[in-house]
Amino acid sequence: MxxxxxxxxxxxxxxxxxxxxxxxxxxxxxxxxADSRLPCIWDTFCAEPGKIxxxxxxxxxxxHIEHWQQDIDLIHSxxxxxxxFSVSWPRVMHADGTPNQxxxxxxxxxxxxxxxxxxxxxxTLYHWDLPQYLEDQGGWLNRLTAYRFRDYARLIxxxxxxxxxxxxxxxxxxxxxxxxxxxxxxxPGHKSKAWGKQAAHHLLLAHGLAMRELAEHAxxxxxxxxxxxxxxxxxxxxxxxxxxxxxADQYFNHWYLRPVLEGRYPDLMHALPEHERPVIExxxxxxxxxxxxxxxxxxxxxxxxxxxxxxxxxxxxxxSLPLTDMGWEIYPQGLRNLLLSYHQQYAxxxxxxxxxxxxxxxxxxxxxxxxxxxxxxxxxHINAVNEAAEQGVDIRGYFAWSLMDNFEWAEGYLxxxxxxxxxxxxxxRIIKASGQAYxxxxxxxxTSAIAGE
Ligand code: FCB
Numbered sequence: 001m002x003x004x005x006x007x008x009x010x011x012x013x014x015x016x017x018x019x020x021x022x023x024x025x026x027x028x029x030x031x032x033x034a035d036s037r038l039p040c041i042w043d044t045f046c047a048e049p050g051k052i053x054x055x056x057x058x059x060x061x062x063x064h065i066e067h068w069q070q071d072i073d074l075i076h077s078x079x080x081x082x083x084x085f086s087v088s089w090p091r092v093m094h095a096d097g098t099p100n101q102x103x104x105x106x107x108x109x110x111x112x113x114x115x116x117x118x119x120x121x122x123x124t125l126y127h128w129d130l131p132q133y134l135e136d137q138g139g140w141l142n143r144l145t146a147y148r149f150r151d152y153a154r155l156i157x158x159x160x161x162x163x164x165x166x167x168x169x170x171x172x173x174x175x176x177x178x179x180x181x182x183x184x185x186x187x188p189g190h191k192s193k194a195w196g197k198q199a200a201h202h203l204l205l206a207h208g209l210a211m212r213e214l215a216e217h218a219x220x221x222x223x224x225x226x227x228x229x230x231x232x233x234x235x236x237x238x239x240x241x242x243x244x245x246x247x248a249d250q251y252f253n254h255w256y257l258r259p260v261l262e263g264r265y266p267d268l269m270h271a272l273p274e275h276e277r278p279v280i281e282x283x284x285x286x287x288x289x290x291x292x293x294x295x296x297x298x299x300x301x302x303x304x305x306x307x308x309x310x311x312x313x314x315x316x317x318x319x320s321l322p323l324t325d326m327g328w329e330i331y332p333q334g335l336r337n338l339l340l341s342y343h344q345q346y347a348x349x350x351x352x353x354x355x356x357x358x359x360x361x362x363x364x365x366x367x368x369x370x371x372x373x374x375x376x377x378x379x380x381h382i383n384a385v386n387e388a389a390e391q392g393v394d395i396r397g398y399f400a401w402s403l404m405d406n407f408e409w410a411e412g413y414l415x416x417x418x419x420x421x422x423x424x425x426x427x428x429r430i431i432k433a434s435g436q437a438y439x440x441x442x443x444x445x446x447t448s449a450i451a452g453e
Contacts, residue, residue, distance in 0.1 A: 263289030
């Protein structure tokens with residue numbers, strides 16, 4: 001192995017020509033141009049002192065609204081097959097529900113350019129930037145928000161037409177619900193176990209309602225949802241720790257996966273006190289279980305749990321080295337094992353790895369970022385995906401998070417996940433060594449696929 005390359009074994013399923021490699025971003029994290037859209041919950045959250053580690057916000061970010069053509073050219077120069085990005089709901093709809101034409105036009109021209117270059121567009125409808133006016137009416141605690149999301153999904157599917165290869169309704173509803181409404185470290189910053197579950201239920205309902213719209217108005221697109229999973233490992237072999245890890249797994253992972261695939265919540269629901277269980281209306285679970293064309297999986301790390309005297313599990317356990325700059329354990333086999341275990345437990349639709357990547361301490365030296373650590377992370381995780389594919393999991397694509405450094409939520413601009421370095425003052429983009437290695441792998445995969453035959 002050449003440790004400056006991302007390599008796959010000859011004949012690897014991931015080298016087949018129809019396997020898609022892409023890069024991913026999200027609207028709030030890159031766009032800037034906040035004055036040409038409505039405020040969202042992240043604007044409000046950022047304005048609260050102490051919520052974002054560096055006190056920053058998304059008002060400028062990567063100024064992608066200004067630099068979008070250059071950014072798409074950059075993506076094209078890397079030779080990727082697909083680009084995953086999100087639409088900013090507050091940019092494309094006014095508070096009265098009427099379309100914001102200027103906002104819609106932005107995405108239509110972006111899609112046209114992508115299509116012109118032969119890059120498949122993976123559009124996420126909701127990557128956390130709920131319009132603030134909806135939060136003012138209760139946000140995801142208000143069932144009506146799910147219906148507003150359905151209207152938004154309809155508008156987008158009708159406007160974008162056949163420009164879109166794939167839609168995702170939601171990105172990581174776990175983060176919106178748990179981080180945003182249960183422990184309050186993400187916008188809108190609420191702290192209530194009951195609210196976390198209720199928000200999760202309304203998000204899932206929104207997903208199901210939007211799936212119906214997509215099936216009707218974008219029938220040729222691949223329509224699905226993006227869920228994030230951190231597989232749960234027990235700290236010791238003691239039965240109570242194993243039980244704790246299983247509880248956490250149901251609480252964080254299967255809480256989202258089981259409803260969308262099987263129309264029911266995990267059994268752990270019965271272990272929750274009555275007041276923490278969500279209000280579920282008749283018919284909701286059928287809506288939520290609308291058939292998926294694909295499942296998007298985001299993976300970064302694993303978690304370790306142990307038993308607790310009063311709670312269902314206790315997390316925050318000591319991690320094994322090495323860690324990324326987020327403090328997340330680098331554990332590629334977790335991704336392979338997760339794919340294999342879900343493949344066994346569920347009738348999975350085709351899978352895309354919609355996010356995977358690492359924040360590292362990048363140094364820009366003489367115009368270069370030699371991020372060998374990120375490159376090694378990508379190499380090991382892409383190979384973990386390949387192993388799962390070899391063992392029969394139907395995986396159709398892989399997206400690196402992220403195309404470029406951007407606003408990393410509660411961490412602000414302190415954490416860099418990009419394959420491309422962004423100098424936020426000059427807004428210059430510089431492809432890092434990892435980005436070059438990714439591009440190199442893509443460029444040479446045809447030849448190595450054939451060599452392996
Ligand atoms: C995921 C988010 C994405 C990015 C990465 C690091 O949870 O979907 O926006 O912040 O984490």
